[in-house]
Amino acid sequence: MSDALFEFLCRMGDNTLVLGHRISEWCGVAPVLEEDIALANTALDLIGQTQLWLGLAGEVEDKGRDADRLAFHRDVWDFRNLLLVEQPNGDFGRTMMRQFLFDGWHLAQLKGLMGSDNDQIAAIAEKSVKEVTYHHERATDTVIGLGDGTEESHKRMQAALDRLYPYVGEMFISDAVDEEMVSAGIAPDPASLRPGYDAMLDAVLTEATLQKPADDFAHKGGKSGARHTEHLGHMLTQMQWLQRAYPDATW
């Protein structure tokens, strides 16, 4: 049980960590100042949530690893994030499409976790859901604004959707860890979140004048750790550089 719980908490924390780092890459180079600030703020929320998830993961594991140690002293094969969040930023449109596709799942997952039998998980979810509601609202507005925008912005958003949609399916695929979480009353069944997500996606994409790809093929291997894309390793060389060069350095 505690192994599966640790695994589950790493999945939650690694999603927010990897996406938080990815969008912080925009800091100082976003298209306009307001978007720069918005992306950095979203990154800050996600990194804050990471401290809570990975902090709890470390407690559950009980081997003396805290959130920092888990974030900076593990290599690619130990990360349990979805493949979607490790994908490179691309242009601003692709970054916002990735955010929108993730936020829709993230919000539904956190709402489910608010009813968790594990009080600590329910409390983190209750805290996070307020922040993520805001992320989802902003990402939705941006996807609609750019999708139903100029010819150029529409073309870029459709390209972003075509590229990222194959990473959506992984969010709803269950494995043994999920089954254990469901039977312990800790987390919702991933498959149960799909109908609501699809309805949300269809409504927003229609308004954004974007076409959902017909093929439901899904890449997987991120949340199980079996096979990450090549991008995660490159990202970690940046994110973990200091701890790799100077192990255990502190402020």
Added chain:
Amino acid sequence: MVTEKPSLESVWSWLSAVPDPEIPVISLTDLGIIRDVQWRDETLEVTVTPTYSGCPATSIINLDIETALRAKGIEKLTLKRQLSPAWTTDWLTDTGKARLEEYGIAPPRPAGGPQHCPRCKSTQVEKISQFGSTPCKAQWRCQSCLEPFDYFKCI
């Protein structure tokens, strides 16, 4: 020498004099983030809830609480983090809201936007961005006096 523990009322009043590090016109008690103060035997336990999970002011706030209480002679002190119930802007005191407005930050409203420009009081205002200079604020602009201003997000 007989020493008595300071009363909880005294501790609350000391905490009400500690300013928020990012918005110094309001205090930590105005912000509504001090959830509880209790004596556990000889140790004072202060329960704090974060505004936003990644707010960088959180660690400074803890340091400021510790500094303020140590200055009052509290030796045994623990700070407890409480996530649930999650902080909401409903816990901002009316005094706090009034001070925000005087300072030029429009206070939060359940309607989701500022009532009026904190400077010229015009109701002709528009949203520039859902995010602002700190996690708790959004950027708005007054269409009458044309000044941009911060709005304290309602959560």
